[in-house]
Amino acid sequence: MLLLLSVCLIAQPATCRDEQIPVGGGAANAFVCLRNSQSVLAQWQDEHPEWHVEKWRCAANAAPPKKP
Template identity: 55%
Template sequence: MLILLSICLLSEPTQCREDKIDLSFEARGPTVCLRNSQSALAKWQAEHPEWHVARWRCAVRGSVPRDL
């Protein structure tokens, strides 16, 4: 599973990009992703303090993601 992120710089909120968090488990369903997403997002945010997570969603690895 992946967590797809839409992130923006804190210093320049109009400068945004997409990123992803690759979770260690595969295709157990969206409920498992949602349950594990909060800790993964908190860890990512701590490692990237200059960015703000504007939006995020879970996606199956290998699927073609839509725009956030």
């Protein structure tokens, strides 16, 4: 599963981008992805303090990415 994020710069809210984070730990279905997503999001936010997560969702690895 992938965690799809829409993130924007805190200092320039109009500057946004999409991120894809593989969710491991046996996240073979959306429920497991959603359950594990909070810790993945917290870690990503700690590593990228200049960015703010606007939206996020889980998607299958094979699914074509669409905007969250």
